[in-house]
């Protein structure tokens with residue numbers, strides 16, 4: 001029987017209502033971006049990566065802002081990064097207390113600032129430590145733990161595939177999220193879905209696939225080609241929560257259509273309100289600067305003089321009210 005994106009499944013004993021999930025996005029995947037994905041149908045949402053050290057040492061802002069979970073976003077997975085198993089266990093305990101349903105560990109981030117601490121993709125080269133981290137997170141939290149990783153460090157390197165096997169068979173992780181580009185590729189180049197397929201066929205735990213899923217057609221193709229349990233939407237969902245609805249609209253339901261201009265503007269307004277609720281008017285105003293280009297692109301204003309002028313005006317607006325007035329015009 002062929003699987004559908006709308007089918008429910010379970011991940012580490014947690015019921016997930018469909019197979020379309022929000023990927024972790026650093027600096028973006030906070031509670032309201034996750035809630036937005038949920039409102040548009042996402043079955044599972046994963047947080048931006050959060051430092052296990054910051055949680056362990058009770059960094060006030062990290063705990064208040066990044067461990068904030070909205071009651072309507074469950075099931076939610078909080079992604080942690082770090083390299084010290086004891087610290088990881090302590091952070092994971094705190095994440096469970098914050099109300100997360102799952103913990104995801106970042107073993108794929110290629111950013112030097114993260115890798116030089118021994119975290120992220122650096123763990124591809126330290127498989128025993130990686131397994132210890134996964135066990136520590138599960139032990140500390142009592143929650144199912146998944147790991148998101150890359151296929152390897154460099155072209156031809158398959159360390160991520162090897163590590164995924166060890167994490168499942170030795171580390172007991174509940175699932176693997178694979179972004180089948182090597183770390184040195186960062187976020188460019190074609191993902192190798194065949195590698196994801198190999199893992200999905202071989203591992204007894206669910207495999208989620210990430211990478212290159214910007215349109216409904218691309219996401220459906222990756223789902224079919226890899227046999228993955230679910231797809232993780234990342235850049236394709238920025239300013240475009242309709243992508244979730246479009247993927248989940250079986251056949252030609254109304255969710256399959258493109259949003260109208262008014263729908264895009266009122267969604268941006270929802271985001272502005274939530275950002276102010278989350279960070280206050282001043283920080284929220286600055287935080288929103290990265291969101292405007294995504295929504296202008298949706299409005300078909302990413303290119304051309306009018307769009308550039310509006311973006312410039314939004315980015316330099318003195319406050320939220322001024323930005324909202326510009327959008328109303």
Ligand SMILES: Cc1cc2nc3c(=O)[nH]c(=O)nc-3n(C[C@H](O)[C@H](O)[C@H](O)COP(=O)(O)O)c2cc1C
Pocket residue numbers: 023024025026027047048049079106107108109148179187210211212213214233234235236
């Ligand atoms: C701005 C940005 C932030 C990201 N942050 C994270 C992160 O915190 N944790 C993680 O595991 N992956 C992170 N990723 C990787 C994405 O989750 C995803 O795997 C990647 O973007 C590939 O999917 P795409 O080609 O559909 O965008 C990030 C990617 C981008 C573009």
